[in-house]
Each structure stands twice: as C-alpha cells, then as structure tokens.
Amino acid sequence: MEISESNLKILIDKISQLKEEIQKVIVGQDIIIEEMLVALLAGGHCLLEGVPGLAKTLMVRTMSQALDLSFRRIQFTPDLMxxxxxxxxxxxxxHLTGKRFFKFNKGPLFANIILADEINRTPPKTQSALLEAMQEFEVTYGGQTYPLDRPFFILATQNPIEQAGTYPLPEAQLDRFLLYIKIGYPTAAEExxxxxxxxxxxxxxxxxxxxxxxxKQLQALTREVSISDDLISYVADLIRATRPETSSIAYVKEWVRWGAGPRAGQALILTAKARALIHGRYAVIMEDLQTMAxxxxxxxxxxxxxxxxxxVSSDMVAAELIRTISRTKVSI
Structure with missing residues (x-):
C-alpha cells in the first residue's frame, strides 16, 4: 500500500482524534479505549466484560459516533433466533408479471459496527450464527452467501456476576474474539x-x-508495521508455554487445563502492531507484546x-509467563 508521508501523518493523527472524541463522553478507561482501538486497527472483534453501570454500552455507542460508519445494536435475549x-x-x-419470488431481507448484522449487548443471554444456536460472520465476514442463508460490509467490527458485552438464565460462550466462539477486555471500576477522581x-x-x-x-487504510498499514524475528520467536515461545502438555513451566502444569492455539500468536502479533501504530511507532517492541498478552x-x-x-486466573498465568519466558535472545 503506497501512502505518501503527508497522508501517513494525517492517518496517524486520525487515531488520536478518534480517541479524543471518545474521551469527550467516557471519563477515564484509557486502557480500555486503547484496547478497543487496537482491535479496530487489527481488524478483529472485542468481548467486553464488566458489571452493570460501567458504561460498556455507552462506550461502544460513543465509539460508533466518532466513526463515520453504520451502527446497529442487537439486544441478545433468550428468545432471539x-x-x-x-x-x-x-x-x-x-407487479408486472404477477410472479412471486423470495427476496433476502438483511438483518441488523449487515452494518459496519455491531453492538452485541449481553451476548451470553441468548442460546448457543443464535450465538453460533455469529461464528461465520466473525471469521469469514459473510453469512450464508438458503445456500446463498452474502458478504458483509467492511470494515466489520463486533463489540459484544457480557455481565460476569449475573449467571442465572445465561449461556456461557463456547470456546470456539470465544476464540473468534481478538481481545477479551475486562472493565473495572473507575478511580475516586474519575468517579x-x-x-x-x-x-x-x-x-x-x-x-x-x-x-x-x-x-481500511489504517488496517492495511497495521499489517505493514515491522516486527523482528527475535520478537516473533518470543511470541512462539510464549504461546507454546501456555500448553501444559509441552510447557516446562510448573505454574502452567499446575493450573492450566488447555493452552492457547496458533491463533493466539497471530492475535498477539497483530494487536502489538496496532498498539505500536497507535503510539506512533512503525516497529513492534517488547512492551507492545507484553501489554497485549x-x-x-x-x-x-x-x-x-x-x-x-x-x-487462579488466566491473567495470573500470563503474568507468570511474561516473568519466566527467557528474553535473552531478544534485543530490548
């Protein structure tokens, strides 16, 4: 992708402007906003988890207002089909011929930004309907495939404390989310x-x-951000160390049932590239990888x-891996 130096600067500045517009409404949550922007630039989807009242829906809606894109909110309920x-x-x-025919009437999934509100309140049958859309950016109905508009960005929310009447997302669908973002309470000053x-x-x-x-230009540019072979090797070591059957780390063997697959390594590199671009860099550094891990x-x-x-949480495992995995071969 050929972009002139002046246009490149304009594009990078747009990221800062986007963040500033979101922060007009959202107080604090800088890390959460940055992670959402990382997912957008990396071309993936986000799962947002937080207790009620932490502005999950407001955050997504505000982001959609700062983007000149079509937006639809889908409220997931037990009876949603x-x-x-x-x-x-x-x-x-x-009316001219009198002949009858079937016409596909597109649903709310045909938009650029989708807010899947309380996604764990709908049964697996409906949850699985998102799988093809999230991975292939298309849906199939009646043997016909319909492409979705690009960019296509799903932000799903769920409540971690109210489990009655909910359907936990299957691992196959969880893996389709590029990032799993947890939203905590604001600080005293922010509140x-x-x-x-x-x-x-x-x-x-x-x-x-x-x-x-x-x-779309920024998403293409994100993939052009460079990463050294040493850092790619570090990512491979990090991901492989999450698997108890092959890991040499006792902490993992004691607490982990299943480790991450190759898609996790792809996600880590892509999100690290997006984070580097957001911070005005055109090369990934160790901080990018460790932050996005x-x-x-x-x-x-x-x-x-x-x-x-x-x-013992997966975040604690990630912290142990970051502390333990050798970085001697990486120039930092």
Whole structure:
C-alpha cells in the first residue's frame, strides 16, 4: 500500500482524534479505549466484560459516533433466533408479471459496527450464527452467501456476576474474539468527574472524525508495521508455554487445563502492531507484546478445576509467563 508521508501523518493523527472524541463522553478507561482501538486497527472483534453501570454500552455507542460508519445494536435475549440477526427471506410479488419470488431481507448484522449487548443471554444456536460472520465476514442463508460490509467490527458485552438464565460462550466462539477486555471500576477522581459531568444539562457532542476508507487504510498499514524475528520467536515461545502438555513451566502444569492455539500468536502479533501504530511507532517492541498478552490470552488459556477453586486466573498465568519466558535472545 503506497501512502505518501503527508497522508501517513494525517492517518496517524486520525487515531488520536478518534480517541479524543471518545474521551469527550467516557471519563477515564484509557486502557480500555486503547484496547478497543487496537482491535479496530487489527481488524478483529472485542468481548467486553464488566458489571452493570460501567458504561460498556455507552462506550461502544460513543465509539460508533466518532466513526463515520453504520451502527446497529442487537439486544441478545433468550428468545432471539438466528434469523433475527442474520435476516430472512420474504415472499414478494412482481407487479408486472404477477410472479412471486423470495427476496433476502438483511438483518441488523449487515452494518459496519455491531453492538452485541449481553451476548451470553441468548442460546448457543443464535450465538453460533455469529461464528461465520466473525471469521469469514459473510453469512450464508438458503445456500446463498452474502458478504458483509467492511470494515466489520463486533463489540459484544457480557455481565460476569449475573449467571442465572445465561449461556456461557463456547470456546470456539470465544476464540473468534481478538481481545477479551475486562472493565473495572473507575478511580475516586474519575468517579467524581463522572457524577459531575453526567448529572447536569451540558452534553458533549461527539463528531465523526474517520470514515470507512481511512479505517481500511489504517488496517492495511497495521499489517505493514515491522516486527523482528527475535520478537516473533518470543511470541512462539510464549504461546507454546501456555500448553501444559509441552510447557516446562510448573505454574502452567499446575493450573492450566488447555493452552492457547496458533491463533493466539497471530492475535498477539497483530494487536502489538496496532498498539505500536497507535503510539506512533512503525516497529513492534517488547512492551507492545507484553501489554497485549493479557487481553489476547485471557480467553484462550483455560484453567482447570483446581485453579477455579483457588481463584487462579488466566491473567495470573500470563503474568507468570511474561516473568519466566527467557528474553535473552531478544534485543530490548
């Protein structure tokens, strides 16, 4: 992709402008916003998890307002059917000939940005309807394949504390999410600012600062960010060390049931490239990889029963791997 130096600077500046527009409404959560932008530039999808009231939906909606893209919100419920999100065929009549024919009526999935709100409240049959869309960027209905508009970005939310009437996402679908982002409570200063800014009459207006073509250019540019062979080797070592059957790390053997697959390594490199670009760099450094390891591995390293009983999380495994895996061959 040939981009002039001046256009390249304009594109990079757009990322900062996008972040600033989101921060007009969202107080704090800088790391969360950056991870969402990383997923957007890397061309993947996000799973956002947080207790009610932490502005998950507001964050996604604000991001969609700052992007000049089509946006649809799908509220997932126990009675939602696959056709409710993909679409269905309807019988129509040609007024000239009188002949009847079936026409595919596209569902809300045919938009650039999809907010899949409370995705774990719908049964697996409907959850699986997203699989093809998330991986192949197309849907199939009645033997016909329909391509989705690009860029295509799914941000799904779920509540970690209310499990009654929910359907945990299967591992196959979890793996389709590039990042698993956990949203925590704001700091005391941030919470004070939230209370002050959201209970008055003044509302900040979010402007759309970037369009579809510019996003596609940034996604292509992300893949061109360089990464050294040493760092690629480090990623391979890191991912392989998550697998208890081949790992030499006792911590992993004790707590992990299943390790991450090759897709985790691909996700880690792509997201590290996106993070480097967001920070104005055109080469990946160790900090990029170690920062993105947590949201990349969080849903791809499955803990065993002992770990669940003793509250040992996949984040703790990622921290141990980062501390343990040898970096002697990497120039940092």
């Amino acid at each position: 696959p056709t409710d999100i993909i679409g269905t065929e309807i019988l129509e009549e040609d 004070t600012k939230i209370l002050s800014s959201t209970t008055g009459t003044i509302k900040n207006k979010v402007e759309a600062v970037i369009g579809a073509e510019e996003i 947590y949201p990349v591995l969080r849903h791809r390293v499955l803990m065993n029963f002992k770990a669940d009983a003793e509250n």
